[in-house]
Amino acid sequence: MIKTLSRFVGKYKSTSIWTILLTAAEVVLDIFLPICMARIIDEGISQGNLSAVYKYGIIMAVLSILAFITGVASGRLASKASTGFVANLREGMFKKVQSFSFKNIDNFSTAGLVTRLTTDASNMQMAYQMLIRMCVRSPLNLIFALIMCILISPKLSLVFVVAIIFLGFSLFFIILFAMKSFKKVFGEYDTLNASIQENIRGIRVVKSFVREDYEISKFQKAIDRLYGLFCKAETITCINNPIMLLTVYGCILALSWFGAHEVVAGGISTGQLTSLLTYVMNILISLMMLSMAFVMLTLSSASAERICQVFDEDPDIKDPENPIYDVKDGSIDFENVSFAYKKDAAEYVLKDIDLHIKSGETIGIIGSTGSSKSTLVNLIPRLYDVSTGTVKVSGKDVRLYDVESLRNAVSMVLQNNVLFSGTILENLRWGDPDASLEECMKACRLACADEFIEQMPEKYDTRIERGGSNVSGGQKQRLCIARALLKKPKVLILDDSTSAVDTATEAKIQKAFSEYIPDTTKIIIAQRISSVKNADRILVLDEGRIDGFGTHDELMQTNEIYRAVVEGQQNGVGDFDRMEV
């Protein structure tokens, strides 16, 4: 884990090292201050020697100015190093995700990836800064202060050793128990939030069934539980404070007693005893900080682990060694293809698919949910690799092509398609960055998107909000089709991409396809028979197998599933509300 992450320190390595060195310098300078104070007392005040007071005063002032400079410098460098490190990390993660195949993406949820790139990355920034500052400062402070104490009086230093061991153990156990309890608290907290979420989302159900009071009593129980767990967890951390106090007080009293003996016996001076008393706070606060850093680092180790999962994921689709860049035509062949999403899956989701599509053909695909329609077409642009058999485009195995060339030739409109924030034109140019306005307009005409775009106040410069939230479902689908057309593909795949477009418009789009892009192979997945009825051939899929393949009329004669679907939908009766206004 550390090895993976440390790669991203990159050019901030020297900055990080300087931070550590400067922090160390600051600590050393800090440590000498109490010594000087002791000298002021012993050599200055006790002996009525004002010049000694001035001398050590000036030394102290210089020391603290130096400490100030090193402190500020180390702070600024720490900020540079930690923000730089996390920027590298974020960029590295983002690049890694870009190299992911669909299969890799499926292994993570979208929300999971977002959390890793945002919250987890920010956590790493905090952790890194802590690592190069607090985790240097506290132990050094502890060690130096202890060394100083030993130099002053090895005998009295025993008091510190005992205190450190006592406090160290106490803190360790407190942290251990507290973390366990807090884990429970956060679990309960998540449950509570989940139930609030459920309530808000289902508020219509709650109100319809007049279950407000019922929900409130449910909620009351949940917050009572949370209260109990929280109090328990925090009670443990409450022990922290008195233990710290008792240790400090214990040290002061022990030093007073044994120190008095030492002073009287002439072992140490009163000034030295004062320095020892000053070091009490110094040492114990360092220990406290160290334990805090320990807790924080433990908490962020969860983030680090999640981030590493991204880097450990192996992109499973790679370009071949000598790739083919040219896709000649749009013919597609499936030869004995079987496919499963997971290697160890018990059953293939596609079984023994043998399918040959000529370039320029229009193919409809129909089948119930779970019949693997989408899976089948995903294999063509090599979004997934087959488990057995081969998929060929233009007569060559898709695995022999350069992935980018293949995907540019095989244009696909996904089922859950998205538009990106930016103007309509910018979105269209995803298909072809160099497309002229005329070309974009032509594509929109083919996809029947021109009408509504023209009606918008800023036409092609209209801004699309994130996720395309300011256009209707049907408009979004048509824009996505136009975008895909701009690639001038050899194969165009529409995965249920006209479901929100009314049947008349859909027919218009299909007509435009056959007139203007006759050489492009068109594959149309649909729920409605009317969407596929006029295709050259229609493929009927059932539970991952080909159940029928032929024209509408042929299938009506021979295919039972197809006939049932047609009868169920009775000549294109659609969903009444899917019509665009």
Next chain:
Amino acid sequence: MAGPGKGRRGASPKDVYKSLTSGSMVRIIKLVLKHYWIHLIFVLIGIILAAIASVKGTLFTQTLIDSYIIPLIGKDNPDYSPLLSAISKVAVIYIIGAASAFAYNLIMVRVGQGSLRIIRKQLFEKMEKLPIKYFDTHPFGDVMSIYTNDTDTLREFIGRSFPEIVNLLATLISTLISMFVLSVPLTVISLILVSFVVLITVKVSSLSGRYFGEQQKQLGVVNGYIEEMMSGQKVIKVFTHEQQTINDMQQHNEDLRKVSNNAHGIANILMPATAQLGNLNYVIVAVIGAIFAINGRFGMTIGTLVSFMTLNKGFNRPFAMMSMQLNSIVMAAAGAERVYSLMDEEPEVDNGIVVLKAVEEDENGNLKISNRFTGQWGWILPDRIVKLEGDIVFDDVDFGYRPDHQILYNIYMFANKGQKIAFVGSTGAGKTTITNLINRFYDIQDGKIRYDGININNIKKASLRNSLGIVLQDTHLFTGTITDNIRYGWLGASDEDCIKAAKLANAHGFISRMPDGYNTFITGDGSNLSQGQRQLIAIARAAVSNPPVLILDEATSSIDTRTEQLVQKGMDSLMKGRTTFVIAHRLSTVQNADCIMVLEKGHIIERGSHEELLEQKGRYYQLYTGNAVS
């Protein structure tokens, strides 16, 4: 959450003052005081005791050197017994101090968590009373964030910062008092020097506060970009757009790095600056103190100076620590603002007086209220009892979600007991809106809706809604077993009732095939079930309450055909014998309706049975044949 990642941010004293005196914050503080004033008195006593102990302890070091060590130096047989008794006395004080620190921390935990529990409860109770309009006009994320982010800021404030600030103030005041006791002139000098520390703290805090604001903004940009790209990752792959996205990301990321570096760079100055200024302060006071001691001015002794120096060191620290806590006040004020914005929302008003009660017939055939479950229900009007039948009339109803934007115009329609009314029309025609009016999720602007002859505005909302069954297009289930979810329709239902309802809804088959059957636990809105299965449970849930009137919003056909058939059958048997309003998507539903209402732009443009409407060759005919002209 308590994890790292919450950036240290600065807050200027002005912000803090504004936050503390803001209306919402005052209300939060009042709420805490009202419920926990006794607790807080004990906390105050604890804090004072702890502070006294800590001051006593520091003062002890003065007497230690002056009274117990120096007199013993040079003696042959030093007598340590006065020292021993002094140490034991101080030890007792220390123990009292530590114990009271422990006690007030414990109480404070309860105050903090208890206050949060009260706030959460008030918040939730209030939310449950809000009209549907609130939920329709406030994005889900915003409402949710009140419970998570905003209550978290309050938790941070009440649970952590508040006690910390009180603690720091107590330390500060007690330190100041003991400093005055030790030496007035040195204290004055210290105070002058400390004011520099305060000044620097304030300056750095407000400066870093500004930079952190910029950082937050840029962080928002980067996070937004990441979110958008991650959810469009598959599209990026399909369009081989990886490199362009990486380039954009690098740009945003570099911008963030720069502002973030500035923000943290400034914030990191704070600690060394205050610490070293503190040290300088220490040196200056030490030198001046030494001069006093050597010249014997102001009664200064070594012991006094030493204890004073210890206090002086402790006097600097609280300011920097305080500045870290102040930010949480500003954040809590913003959180409190949003919490109260929900709490101050107008609740759903209900002026209805007519209630629904179980009734039975007496000897003369008149209805009377019954104390037991009779299966018969009646509307209790002031002067009579009307039997619940399920007769609904819309009389010239107008409606708009906003006064200036009308959605429905002059809706007339009636449904007699047991009749089915189907609504068809394009998206946005107002179908869902009509169903929102019957259960009074929204109130109509003009006209009347009558239920069994009673104006629904006169019916108590709870009674009205209890008499309506509803199955929505998006099915929402709740965490719990399948039985729990079905019972949601009628809390008094026995297990047998639930099974009977499931059988009616056609859900019994798939439920019994599940390994845990009816005890299958549903989580996350039923994510472990298919959409069709969720719908079947929702149908059973409506069935168990056995309502005379149903509102159904059929799902569009993207579920697989087999479950679809089950759902359809379930819906059909649920509708049997009940007055039904259905937003129809399925042909069979439309065909079997007694009356079809074709809606367009808020008007009923056609009405009649399937055959009648087909003959008209109007809008319905177009929708039906798919040959839409417009």
